[in-house]
Amino acid sequence: GENVEQHPSTLSVQEGDSAVIKCTYSDSASNYFPWYKQELGKRPQLIIDIRSNVGEKKDQRIAVTLNKTAKHFSLHITETQPEDSAVYFCAAKKSRNFGNEKLTFGTGTRLTIIP
């Protein structure tokens, strides 16, 4: 099955600096790569996603890049703010049958923004 590795496990950055979290996946058939943000005691929430036919996607201060050849994708957060402090999870999925598809998650990165 799919295996997703995520690095680093913890990351501290000064407020205003950029943060980068990287993930690699094992199954070359995977074609959907979401990122989730989980604040302390809360549920994971989708913040951005990318499909395999796209190399980069941006949404305000966050962006995701995908390198299909190397089988890795990254989350970039610019101009970090205190509210960006959370645990971030990457995930990967391949579509097989309609609806019969499931996400495999990375182990998470705890991002701390230092004021």
Place this chain on the structure above:
Amino acid sequence: NAGVTQTPKFQVLKTGQSMTLQCAQDMNHNSMYWYRQDPGMGLRLIYYSASEGTTDKGEVPNGYNVSRLNKREFSLRLESAAPSQTSVYFCASKTGVSYGYTFGSGTRLTVV
């Protein structure tokens, strides 16, 4: 519109007790999932249901059973709880035509 609702939010069980975690969604989603979250291990899939009437094992199904009662509801049952099942359990759902999961607020389960 409540999204995905999980009950209970907290539960303490003694080893060997049984319980059922409830999940319901009001978004008319086809697919539903149960994940467990443990420190340093991310979210691991226990069981999922691609559509009403079907269920499949995920990565860590041992010690659990599920029931897709109808399109809205997907329950997770622990027949004989063990301390290794202490975890936070999340239910999620998605519609077949989109890719994003919507998660419930989680159930924090402690087995002593």
